[in-house]
Amino acid sequence: MEGWRAWTREHPTATDCAVALAFFTLGLLSVRISYDLGADQPNNFRFAIGLAFMSLLTLPLALRRRHPPLSLIGVTLGIVGYTVFGVTEGATTGTAGFLAIYSVGAYCTRGVANWVRAVCIVAVSACLMWILLFRQIDLGTSKASVVGAGLLVVGSNVFFFIAAWAIGDVARASKARAAELAQRNADLRTAQGVIAEQAVLDERVHIAREVHDVVAHHVSVMGVQAGAARRVMSRDPQQAAEVLTGIEASSRQAVAELQRLLGFLRREPPASDGSPATVAEPQPSLSQLGALVAEMNEAGLVVSSVTEGAPRPVPPSVDLSAYRVTQEALTNTLKHAGPGTAAVVTLRYTPDHLELSIVDDGRGRSNGRTDHLTPDPLPSTGHGLLGMRERVALSGGEFQATRTRGSGFAVTATFPS
Numbered sequence: 529m530e531g532w533r534a535w536t537r538e539h540p541t542a543t544d545c546a547v548a549l550a551f552f553t554l555g556l557l558s559v560r561i562s563y564d565l566g567a568d569q570p571n572n573f574r575f576a577i578g579l580a581f582m583s584l585l586t587l588p589l590a591l592r593r594r595h596p597p598l599s600l601i602g603v604t605l606g607i608v609g610y611t612v613f614g615v616t617e618g619a620t621t622g623t624a625g626f627l628a629i630y631s632v633g634a635y636c637t638r639g640v641a642n643w644v645r646a647v648c649i650v651a652v653s654a655c656l657m658w659i660l661l662f663r664q665i666d667l668g669t670s671k672a673s674v675v676g677a678g679l680l681v682v683g684s685n686v687f688f689f690i691a692a693w694a695i696g697d698v699a700r701a702s703k704a705r706a707a708e709l710a711q712r713n714a715d716l717r718t719a720q721g722v723i724a725e726q727a728v729l730d731e732r733v734h735i736a737r738e739v740h741d742v743v744a745h746h747v748s749v750m751g752v753q754a755g756a757a758r759r760v761m762s763r764d765p766q767q768a769a770e771v772l773t774g775i776e777a778s779s780r781q782a783v784a785e786l787q788r789l790l791g792f793l794r795r796e797p798p799a800s801d802g803s804p805a806t807v808a809e810p811q812p813s814l815s816q817l818g819a820l821v822a823e824m825n826e827a828g829l830v831v832s833s834v835t836e837g838a839p840r841p842v843p844p845s846v847d848l849s850a851y852r853v854t855q856e857a858l859t860n861t862l863k864h865a866g867p868g869t870a871a872v873v874t875l876r877y878t879p880d881h882l883e884l885s886i887v888d889d890g891r892g893r894s895n896g897r898t899d900h901l902t903p904d905p906l907p908s909t910g911h912g913l914l915g916m917r918e919r920v921a922l923s924g925g926e927f928q929a930t931r932t933r934g935s936g937f938a939v940t941a942t943f944p945s
Contacts, residue, residue, distance in 0.1 A: 552586040556579065559579065577609075578613075581613070588606075599628050601644070603628040604648040622688060630696040633699065634699035634703070656681075750778045813848060814875065828862065828867030832873070834875070835876075839877055846882060849925075850943060852919055853884060854884065861888045869888050869889060871887065872888075882942070883941075885938065
Protein backbone atom coordinates (compact mmCIF):
# COMPACT_ATOMS: atom_id res chain seq x y z
CA MET A 529 0.00 0.00 0.00
CA GLU A 530 2.79 2.40 0.85
CA GLY A 531 4.47 1.67 -2.48
CA TRP A 532 1.24 2.44 -4.33
CA ARG A 533 0.87 5.75 -2.49
CA ALA A 534 4.44 6.68 -3.33
CA TRP A 535 3.82 5.85 -7.00
CA THR A 536 0.70 8.01 -7.14
CA ARG A 537 2.58 10.94 -5.58
CA GLU A 538 5.38 10.59 -8.12
CA HIS A 539 3.02 10.21 -11.13
CA PRO A 540 0.03 12.53 -10.52
CA THR A 541 -0.90 12.86 -14.20
CA ALA A 542 -1.03 9.11 -14.76
CA THR A 543 -3.09 8.72 -11.60
CA ASP A 544 -5.61 11.35 -12.73
CA CYS A 545 -5.90 9.72 -16.16
CA ALA A 546 -6.61 6.37 -14.50
CA VAL A 547 -9.27 7.99 -12.29
CA ALA A 548 -10.90 9.65 -15.31
CA LEU A 549 -10.94 6.38 -17.24
CA ALA A 550 -12.47 4.55 -14.27
CA PHE A 551 -15.20 7.20 -13.98
CA PHE A 552 -15.87 7.01 -17.72
CA THR A 553 -16.19 3.22 -17.58
CA LEU A 554 -18.57 3.29 -14.63
CA GLY A 555 -20.62 6.10 -16.16
CA LEU A 556 -20.88 4.36 -19.51
CA LEU A 557 -22.06 1.20 -17.78
CA SER A 558 -24.62 3.20 -15.82
CA VAL A 559 -25.93 4.89 -18.95
CA ARG A 560 -26.21 1.59 -20.74
CA ILE A 561 -28.12 0.01 -17.87
CA SER A 562 -30.47 3.00 -17.61
CA TYR A 563 -31.01 2.94 -21.38
CA ASP A 564 -31.80 -0.80 -21.47
CA LEU A 565 -34.27 -0.47 -18.63
CA GLY A 566 -36.09 2.56 -19.97
CA ALA A 567 -35.79 2.67 -23.74
CA ASP A 568 -38.47 1.17 -26.03
CA GLN A 569 -36.25 1.02 -29.09
CA PRO A 570 -32.59 -0.01 -28.92
CA ASN A 571 -29.67 1.88 -30.49
CA ASN A 572 -31.48 5.17 -30.62
CA PHE A 573 -29.94 8.61 -30.74
CA ARG A 574 -30.43 9.17 -27.03
CA PHE A 575 -27.74 6.64 -26.14
CA ALA A 576 -25.26 8.43 -28.40
CA ILE A 577 -26.08 11.71 -26.64
CA GLY A 578 -25.55 10.02 -23.26
CA LEU A 579 -22.18 8.67 -24.40
CA ALA A 580 -21.05 12.12 -25.58
CA PHE A 581 -22.03 13.86 -22.38
CA MET A 582 -20.52 11.04 -20.29
CA SER A 583 -17.19 11.70 -22.04
CA LEU A 584 -17.52 15.42 -21.32
CA LEU A 585 -18.42 14.67 -17.70
CA THR A 586 -15.61 12.25 -16.82
CA LEU A 587 -12.62 12.66 -19.12
CA PRO A 588 -11.79 16.24 -17.98
CA LEU A 589 -10.99 14.73 -14.58
CA ALA A 590 -7.62 13.79 -16.10
CA LEU A 591 -6.78 17.52 -15.89
CA ARG A 592 -8.03 18.05 -12.35
CA ARG A 593 -4.55 18.81 -10.94
CA ARG A 594 -2.82 20.36 -13.94
CA HIS A 595 -5.77 22.54 -15.07
CA PRO A 596 -8.46 22.39 -12.34
CA PRO A 597 -10.68 25.20 -13.75
CA LEU A 598 -10.89 23.54 -17.20
CA SER A 599 -11.68 20.24 -15.53
CA LEU A 600 -14.55 21.74 -13.51
CA ILE A 601 -15.94 23.61 -16.53
CA GLY A 602 -15.97 20.40 -18.58
CA VAL A 603 -17.70 18.46 -15.78
CA THR A 604 -20.25 21.26 -15.36
CA LEU A 605 -21.09 21.24 -19.08
CA GLY A 606 -21.51 17.47 -18.88
CA ILE A 607 -23.92 17.75 -15.92
CA VAL A 608 -25.93 20.50 -17.64
CA GLY A 609 -26.05 18.48 -20.86
CA TYR A 610 -27.30 15.42 -18.99
CA THR A 611 -29.98 17.46 -17.32
CA VAL A 612 -31.16 19.32 -20.43
CA PHE A 613 -31.33 16.24 -22.67
CA GLY A 614 -32.92 14.15 -19.96
CA VAL A 615 -30.31 11.42 -19.84
CA THR A 616 -30.97 9.18 -16.87
CA GLU A 617 -27.71 8.63 -14.94
CA GLY A 618 -27.07 9.33 -11.29
CA ALA A 619 -24.22 7.09 -10.18
CA THR A 620 -21.32 9.11 -11.61
CA THR A 621 -22.58 12.66 -12.05
CA GLY A 622 -22.56 13.78 -8.42
CA THR A 623 -19.24 12.11 -7.59
CA ALA A 624 -17.48 13.58 -10.62
CA GLY A 625 -18.84 17.02 -9.77
CA PHE A 626 -17.71 16.68 -6.17
CA LEU A 627 -14.19 15.68 -7.22
CA ALA A 628 -13.89 18.51 -9.74
CA ILE A 629 -15.06 21.16 -7.24
CA TYR A 630 -12.70 19.78 -4.61
CA SER A 631 -9.76 19.84 -7.04
CA VAL A 632 -10.33 23.49 -7.92
CA GLY A 633 -10.27 24.41 -4.24
CA ALA A 634 -7.23 22.27 -3.48
CA TYR A 635 -4.99 23.17 -6.45
CA CYS A 636 -5.97 26.75 -7.43
CA THR A 637 -5.41 30.08 -5.79
CA ARG A 638 -8.27 31.20 -3.61
CA GLY A 639 -9.51 33.98 -5.89
CA VAL A 640 -9.65 31.87 -9.05
CA ALA A 641 -11.13 28.91 -7.16
CA ASN A 642 -13.96 30.98 -5.67
CA TRP A 643 -15.02 32.47 -9.00
CA VAL A 644 -14.92 29.22 -10.96
CA ARG A 645 -16.70 27.20 -8.28
CA ALA A 646 -19.38 29.85 -7.74
CA VAL A 647 -20.20 30.14 -11.45
CA CYS A 648 -20.33 26.37 -11.97
CA ILE A 649 -22.46 25.66 -8.88
CA VAL A 650 -24.89 28.44 -9.82
CA ALA A 651 -25.11 27.08 -13.39
CA VAL A 652 -25.84 23.53 -12.21
CA SER A 653 -28.34 24.72 -9.58
CA ALA A 654 -30.16 26.95 -12.07
CA CYS A 655 -30.37 24.10 -14.57
CA LEU A 656 -31.79 21.75 -11.93
CA MET A 657 -34.35 24.34 -10.83
CA TRP A 658 -35.39 24.95 -14.43
CA ILE A 659 -35.90 21.24 -15.08
CA LEU A 660 -37.80 20.88 -11.82
CA LEU A 661 -40.17 23.81 -12.29
CA PHE A 662 -40.79 23.65 -16.04
CA ARG A 663 -40.48 19.97 -16.92
CA GLN A 664 -41.11 17.70 -13.99
CA ILE A 665 -43.52 19.62 -11.75
CA ASP A 666 -46.68 21.51 -12.57
CA LEU A 667 -47.04 24.07 -9.84
CA GLY A 668 -50.78 24.33 -10.50
CA THR A 669 -51.60 20.64 -10.10
CA SER A 670 -48.72 19.01 -8.22
CA LYS A 671 -49.03 18.35 -4.53
CA ALA A 672 -46.91 20.24 -2.04
CA SER A 673 -45.08 17.05 -1.11
CA VAL A 674 -44.01 16.51 -4.73
CA VAL A 675 -42.74 20.08 -4.97
CA GLY A 676 -40.94 19.71 -1.65
CA ALA A 677 -39.32 16.47 -2.78
CA GLY A 678 -38.03 18.16 -5.92
CA LEU A 679 -36.68 21.10 -3.96
CA LEU A 680 -35.05 18.67 -1.53
CA VAL A 681 -33.23 17.02 -4.43
CA VAL A 682 -31.95 20.38 -5.64
CA GLY A 683 -30.94 21.41 -2.12
CA SER A 684 -29.11 18.17 -1.44
CA ASN A 685 -27.10 18.59 -4.64
CA VAL A 686 -26.22 22.17 -3.73
CA PHE A 687 -25.21 21.07 -0.23
CA PHE A 688 -23.12 18.28 -1.73
CA PHE A 689 -21.24 20.74 -3.95
CA ILE A 690 -20.75 23.27 -1.13
CA ALA A 691 -19.27 20.49 1.00
CA ALA A 692 -16.80 19.81 -1.81
CA TRP A 693 -16.03 23.56 -1.84
CA ALA A 694 -15.24 23.55 1.91
CA ILE A 695 -13.16 20.37 1.78
CA GLY A 696 -11.12 21.76 -1.11
CA ASP A 697 -10.37 24.92 0.89
CA VAL A 698 -9.28 22.82 3.84
CA ALA A 699 -6.99 20.76 1.60
CA ARG A 700 -5.41 23.89 0.11
CA ALA A 701 -4.85 25.39 3.57
CA SER A 702 -3.35 22.12 4.82
CA LYS A 703 -0.95 21.97 1.90
CA ALA A 704 0.05 25.58 2.47
CA ARG A 705 0.71 24.90 6.16
CA ALA A 706 2.68 21.77 5.30
CA ALA A 707 4.80 23.71 2.80
CA GLU A 708 5.37 26.46 5.36
CA LEU A 709 6.38 23.95 8.02
CA ALA A 710 8.72 22.22 5.58
CA GLN A 711 10.34 25.55 4.76
CA ARG A 712 10.68 26.40 8.44
CA ASN A 713 12.24 23.01 9.12
CA ALA A 714 14.68 23.57 6.28
CA ASP A 715 15.52 27.02 7.67
CA LEU A 716 16.00 25.55 11.13
CA ARG A 717 18.29 22.84 9.81
CA THR A 718 20.30 25.47 7.95
CA ALA A 719 20.48 27.64 11.06
CA GLN A 720 21.55 24.69 13.18
CA GLY A 721 24.29 23.90 10.70
CA VAL A 722 25.48 27.52 10.78
CA ILE A 723 25.41 27.56 14.58
CA ALA A 724 27.32 24.29 14.80
CA GLU A 725 29.90 25.55 12.30
CA GLN A 726 30.24 28.81 14.19
CA ALA A 727 30.66 26.89 17.45
CA VAL A 728 33.51 24.91 15.89
CA LEU A 729 35.14 28.09 14.60
CA ASP A 730 34.80 29.79 17.99
CA GLU A 731 36.32 26.78 19.69
CA ARG A 732 39.21 26.79 17.24
CA VAL A 733 39.81 30.47 17.96
CA HIS A 734 39.89 29.68 21.66
CA ILE A 735 42.26 26.77 21.10
CA ALA A 736 44.48 28.94 18.91
CA ARG A 737 44.77 31.53 21.69
CA GLU A 738 45.74 28.88 24.21
CA VAL A 739 48.33 27.26 21.93
CA HIS A 740 49.66 30.73 21.13
CA ASP A 741 50.26 31.27 24.84
CA VAL A 742 52.13 27.95 25.05
CA VAL A 743 54.35 28.81 22.07
CA ALA A 744 54.94 32.33 23.39
CA HIS A 745 56.14 30.78 26.64
CA HIS A 746 58.69 28.64 24.80
CA VAL A 747 59.95 31.59 22.76
CA SER A 748 60.34 33.73 25.89
CA VAL A 749 62.28 30.98 27.66
CA MET A 750 64.49 30.57 24.61
CA GLY A 751 65.23 34.29 24.63
CA VAL A 752 66.20 34.26 28.29
CA GLN A 753 68.36 31.17 27.79
CA ALA A 754 70.06 32.68 24.75
CA GLY A 755 70.96 35.78 26.76
CA ALA A 756 72.34 33.66 29.56
CA ALA A 757 74.39 31.59 27.12
CA ARG A 758 75.85 34.74 25.56
CA ARG A 759 76.93 36.05 28.94
CA VAL A 760 78.65 32.85 30.15
CA MET A 761 80.03 31.61 26.82
CA SER A 762 83.46 33.25 27.20
CA ARG A 763 84.15 32.20 30.81
CA ASP A 764 82.23 28.88 31.07
CA PRO A 765 81.72 27.11 27.71
CA GLN A 766 80.35 23.99 29.40
CA GLN A 767 77.54 25.89 31.06
CA ALA A 768 76.83 27.71 27.81
CA ALA A 769 76.54 24.36 26.02
CA GLU A 770 74.02 23.19 28.59
CA VAL A 771 71.99 26.35 28.09
CA LEU A 772 72.09 25.91 24.32
CA THR A 773 70.88 22.33 24.74
CA GLY A 774 67.89 23.69 26.63
CA ILE A 775 67.26 26.19 23.84
CA GLU A 776 67.35 23.35 21.32
CA ALA A 777 64.77 21.36 23.29
CA SER A 778 62.54 24.39 23.70
CA SER A 779 62.73 25.21 20.00
CA ARG A 780 61.75 21.68 19.01
CA GLN A 781 58.81 21.82 21.39
CA ALA A 782 57.76 25.20 19.99
CA VAL A 783 57.93 23.88 16.42
CA ALA A 784 55.74 20.93 17.41
CA GLU A 785 53.19 23.26 18.95
CA LEU A 786 53.21 25.49 15.86
CA GLN A 787 52.57 22.49 13.63
CA ARG A 788 49.49 21.64 15.66
CA LEU A 789 48.42 25.26 15.42
CA LEU A 790 48.42 25.37 11.60
CA GLY A 791 44.93 25.64 10.15
CA PHE A 792 43.36 26.76 13.43
CA LEU A 793 44.58 30.35 13.76
CA ARG A 794 41.83 32.97 13.58
CA ARG A 795 42.16 36.71 14.07
CA GLU A 796 39.54 38.71 15.91
CA PRO A 797 38.80 42.34 15.00
CA PRO A 798 40.19 44.96 17.37
CA ALA A 799 37.92 46.33 20.05
CA SER A 800 35.79 49.20 18.76
CA ASP A 801 35.48 50.92 22.15
CA GLY A 802 39.23 51.47 22.52
CA SER A 803 39.37 49.47 25.74
CA PRO A 804 42.82 48.18 26.72
CA ALA A 805 43.66 44.56 26.12
CA THR A 806 43.17 42.24 29.06
CA VAL A 807 45.91 39.99 30.32
CA ALA A 808 45.09 36.32 29.91
CA GLU A 809 45.09 34.14 32.98
CA PRO A 810 47.66 31.31 33.23
CA GLN A 811 46.49 28.24 31.35
CA PRO A 812 45.38 25.28 33.48
CA SER A 813 46.98 21.85 33.33
CA LEU A 814 46.54 18.31 34.62
CA SER A 815 48.37 19.32 37.77
CA GLN A 816 45.13 21.14 38.73
CA LEU A 817 42.96 18.06 38.18
CA GLY A 818 42.56 17.55 41.92
CA ALA A 819 41.16 21.08 42.32
CA LEU A 820 38.73 20.46 39.44
CA VAL A 821 37.53 17.21 41.03
CA ALA A 822 37.02 18.97 44.36
CA GLU A 823 35.07 21.77 42.65
CA MET A 824 32.74 19.30 40.94
CA ASN A 825 32.17 17.43 44.20
CA GLU A 826 31.13 20.68 45.82
CA ALA A 827 28.71 21.27 42.93
CA GLY A 828 26.90 17.98 43.61
CA LEU A 829 28.70 15.36 41.54
CA VAL A 830 30.46 12.40 43.12
CA VAL A 831 33.77 12.52 41.25
CA SER A 832 36.86 10.43 41.82
CA SER A 833 40.12 10.34 39.88
CA VAL A 834 42.40 7.42 39.09
CA THR A 835 45.92 7.57 37.65
CA GLU A 836 47.37 4.49 35.99
CA GLY A 837 50.98 4.21 34.95
CA ALA A 838 53.90 6.45 35.88
CA PRO A 839 53.00 10.14 35.45
CA ARG A 840 55.43 12.02 33.25
CA PRO A 841 55.58 15.43 31.58
CA VAL A 842 53.52 15.74 28.40
CA PRO A 843 53.54 18.48 25.74
CA PRO A 844 51.90 21.67 27.05
CA SER A 845 49.19 21.60 24.38
CA VAL A 846 48.29 18.02 25.31
CA ASP A 847 48.36 18.92 29.00
CA LEU A 848 45.99 21.83 28.39
CA SER A 849 43.67 19.93 26.04
CA ALA A 850 43.38 16.97 28.43
CA TYR A 851 42.42 19.32 31.26
CA ARG A 852 39.85 21.14 29.10
CA VAL A 853 38.28 17.88 27.89
CA THR A 854 37.97 16.69 31.50
CA GLN A 855 36.48 20.02 32.55
CA GLU A 856 33.95 20.05 29.70
CA ALA A 857 32.98 16.40 30.21
CA LEU A 858 32.34 16.88 33.95
CA THR A 859 30.42 20.09 33.25
CA ASN A 860 28.21 18.22 30.78
CA THR A 861 27.67 15.47 33.35
CA LEU A 862 26.54 18.01 35.93
CA LYS A 863 24.33 19.77 33.39
CA HIS A 864 22.67 16.76 31.77
CA ALA A 865 22.83 14.03 34.43
CA GLY A 866 22.27 16.28 37.42
CA PRO A 867 23.49 16.21 41.04
CA GLY A 868 23.96 12.82 42.63
CA THR A 869 25.65 11.33 39.56
CA ALA A 870 28.89 9.48 40.13
CA ALA A 871 31.76 9.99 37.70
CA VAL A 872 35.26 8.53 37.44
CA VAL A 873 38.15 10.35 35.75
CA THR A 874 40.93 8.01 34.66
CA LEU A 875 44.37 9.11 33.45
CA ARG A 876 46.41 6.30 31.90
CA TYR A 877 50.05 6.89 30.94
CA THR A 878 51.44 4.53 28.28
CA PRO A 879 54.85 4.73 26.63
CA ASP A 880 53.50 6.63 23.63
CA HIS A 881 50.09 8.00 24.63
CA LEU A 882 48.09 9.67 27.33
CA GLU A 883 44.65 8.05 27.62
CA LEU A 884 41.83 9.96 29.31
CA SER A 885 38.35 8.71 30.17
CA ILE A 886 35.44 10.29 32.02
CA VAL A 887 32.60 7.86 32.75
CA ASP A 888 29.40 8.66 34.68
CA ASP A 889 26.55 6.38 35.80
CA GLY A 890 23.74 8.81 34.89
CA ARG A 891 21.90 8.24 38.15
CA GLY A 892 20.88 11.86 38.31
CA ARG A 893 18.70 11.55 35.20
CA SER A 894 14.99 11.08 35.81
CA ASN A 895 14.42 9.14 32.52
CA GLY A 896 10.75 10.10 32.63
CA ARG A 897 10.10 9.07 36.24
CA THR A 898 7.48 11.34 37.80
CA ASP A 899 8.76 10.72 41.34
CA HIS A 900 12.21 12.09 40.54
CA LEU A 901 13.21 15.25 42.37
CA THR A 902 14.23 17.15 39.26
CA PRO A 903 13.12 16.67 35.64
CA ASP A 904 15.55 15.86 32.86
CA PRO A 905 17.13 18.90 31.18
CA LEU A 906 16.43 19.85 27.61
CA PRO A 907 18.43 17.98 24.92
CA SER A 908 21.95 19.23 24.35
CA THR A 909 22.91 21.07 21.17
CA GLY A 910 26.12 19.04 21.04
CA HIS A 911 28.48 22.05 20.95
CA GLY A 912 30.41 20.77 23.97
CA LEU A 913 31.16 17.50 22.20
CA LEU A 914 32.20 19.40 19.09
CA GLY A 915 34.62 21.50 21.14
CA MET A 916 36.17 18.46 22.82
CA ARG A 917 36.53 16.69 19.49
CA GLU A 918 38.30 19.74 18.02
CA ARG A 919 40.71 19.92 20.94
CA VAL A 920 41.68 16.29 20.64
CA ALA A 921 42.02 16.57 16.83
CA LEU A 922 44.31 19.58 17.25
CA SER A 923 46.70 17.40 19.27
CA GLY A 924 46.51 14.58 16.71
CA GLY A 925 44.53 12.31 19.02
CA GLU A 926 41.34 10.30 18.91
CA PHE A 927 38.04 11.16 20.61
CA GLN A 928 34.91 9.14 21.33
CA ALA A 929 31.66 9.84 23.22
CA THR A 930 29.18 7.02 23.77
CA ARG A 931 26.30 5.91 25.96
CA THR A 932 26.99 3.27 28.58
CA ARG A 933 24.70 0.80 30.33
CA GLY A 934 21.64 2.42 31.84
CA SER A 935 21.75 6.20 31.60
CA GLY A 936 25.50 6.63 31.80
CA PHE A 937 27.81 8.41 29.39
CA ALA A 938 31.48 7.89 28.59
CA VAL A 939 34.01 10.29 27.06
CA THR A 940 37.41 8.93 26.02
CA ALA A 941 40.36 10.73 24.46
CA THR A 942 43.80 9.45 23.45
CA PHE A 943 46.64 11.95 23.02
CA PRO A 944 50.06 11.19 21.49
CA SER A 945 52.73 12.13 24.02
